[in-house]
Structure formats: structure tokens, C-alpha cells
Amino acid sequence: MQALVFLVDAVVSFFCTLFLLRFMMQAMRVSFAGQIGDFVVKLTNWAVKPLRQVIPGLGGFDWASLLAALALQLLLSALLVGISGQVISADAGTIALMAGWFAIRTLLRLAVYILIGALILQAVLSWINPYSPLSAPAHQLTRPLLDPIRRIVPAISGIDLSPLVAILLLQAVLMFL
Template identity: 40%
Template sequence: MLHSIFMLIVDAVASILAGVMLLRFWVQVVRVRPPQSVGQFVFQLSDWLVKPLRRIMPGSSYDWASLIGAFLIIVLSIIAAVGIESGFDFRTIILLSLVRFFQWIFYGFMATLIIEAIFSWVNPHAPLAPFVRALNEPLLRPLRRVMPLIGGVDLSPLVVLILLQIAVRLVSTLLLSLA
């Protein structure tokens, strides 16, 4: 019972921290400036790990320190789960961490697509709507080029959601088959 409560807390904290670091990475890849409130939240919540990692890693066009930081947080959360239960097997921890890492990336994309859909239905002119739209544009643009509007409705977000779900299953199965 206490272990499951502990794991709930570890998973919640890890998912927030890693999610923020993944968002920080994606914002730079997409080259979109987040609204001030979102930017402050993201940077204040991730600077404690990203800044020391930047001292170790040379600078480049992408914020690799954020991506590595997200992976490190995932590894630590897996160690907390697997390490307590079944001992310390480095290969298992790395494989489970990779599975969770890719799952969180795909789930993050799914979440931004759902948020954009909600904005389009409720308030397309909300202050965060352009930011979320810019985050999703690299995923949606290739499909929008080949998929016409059907009855004036853009179904490309639905197709991307399905493709992301397929990707989660394929990557998870592939990585877990290596174990």
C-alpha cells in the first residue's frame, strides 16, 4: 500500500518535470516563443537540471540538455519503481526508461492535439491557442498537404492521433522485445 502511494507520487512528479523538459525542447525545435506565463513556468521548473547539464554538454542548435534531463528524470523514476521491487538490473532499467520516454513524447503530442481541438471548439482566440497551434503545426502540416477538408472539417488531427497511438504501441513492443 505505501509502495503504491510512493510510486504514485514519484510518477506524478516525474511526469510533470519530464513533460516540462520535453516541452522546453519542443518549443525550441519548433522555434515558437511561449506566452510569458508558460515560459516562466517551464524555465523555473526545469532550470535546476537544464543549466548544469548545459555546462557539461556543448551548445548546439537544439536544447539537448532539456531532452537529456527529461530522460534522466525518467530513469530515476524507473529506478524508484524497478529498483525497489526487483533489484538493480541496468539493462532492464534503460529499456523501461526508453519505453516510458517515447510514450511520454507521443502522449505529449496527443495532449497538445487534444488541447488544440478543444480550443477550436470552445475559444479559438484564446491567448494560448496560437502557441498550441504552433506546437502542433509540424505534426499536422504533412497530412494537411495530402488530406482535403471533408465538409469543411479538418480531420488531420484525428489521423495524427491514430498514428501516434500506433507509434506508441510499435515502439513499446519493439523496445520491450529487446528485453
């Protein structure tokens, strides 16, 4: 049973990451023209396209992608509660509220991990291959986070410490989540 839960969790986490990445890329105006954008769009269209007919994008955000990630996390929460088989001494509303909070908290943590991964990727690529096809999307994804930090923490001897500060701040956010 643990292997099944592990596999379901891995698949749900993979697709939630893709849905969140699609949401974040669209919100931060990252181009979908490259390999990463094409990969994300092709693997998420099965859920996002039908949802867009019901939920339009408003305010420059792709709400269908975010709803798809939330729906998957809610399904995982319900599955985990069902598989546990434990008698819960709470009413259905409380259980639904707990599952909803678990799903939202998990998506927030996943979004923070995506940003940390993009910051690390951007830093490594700046040393190894700044002209990599992954450099531009990573830069566009992290720019809204790094620009305010760069105003406070200037480059020292040509070394930009803002990604390090951003990662430390995001780690602190993870502690609260």
C-alpha cells in the first residue's frame, strides 16, 4: 500500500508542479516559445484547455492552471484520508476544510520550491553556460523576486548575492508553511 501511495503522490506532485509552473510562467510573462514552455504546455493541455472554457484567465493570470493544480491536490488529500482507513472523529465539513488547507499549503510549498529551483538553475547556468535555452526562462521567472533584493543588496566586486538572499528568504517562508 505504501508503494501505491508513493507512486500516486509522485505523479500528482509532478503534474501539480507543471500546472504551477504554467501558472507562474504566464503570470511572470515568461515566453512559452522555448523547450521548457513547450514541454509544460503539452503536458498540461489535457486539463487546462477544458478548464479554460469554464474559467477564463482574468487579471493576467491563468486561473485554469491553478485550479487544475488545486483539484489534483484535493484529490490526493481525499485519497490519503480514504486510504488511511482511520476513524476520524470530525464531521465532514472539518475534514473537507483540513483537506483544503493541506492542498493549499502543499501548493504554496511547491511554488516556493519551484522558485528555489529556478534560482539555483539560474546561478549554475550563469557560471557554466549563460546562453543556455534554460537561462532566459529561469531569469524571467526569478526577475520579479530578485529585482527588489538587488535594490537593497548591491553586487559586491561584480558578484550578485541576490539569489543567495532570495533562497534564504524562501527557506524562511518554507519554515512558516
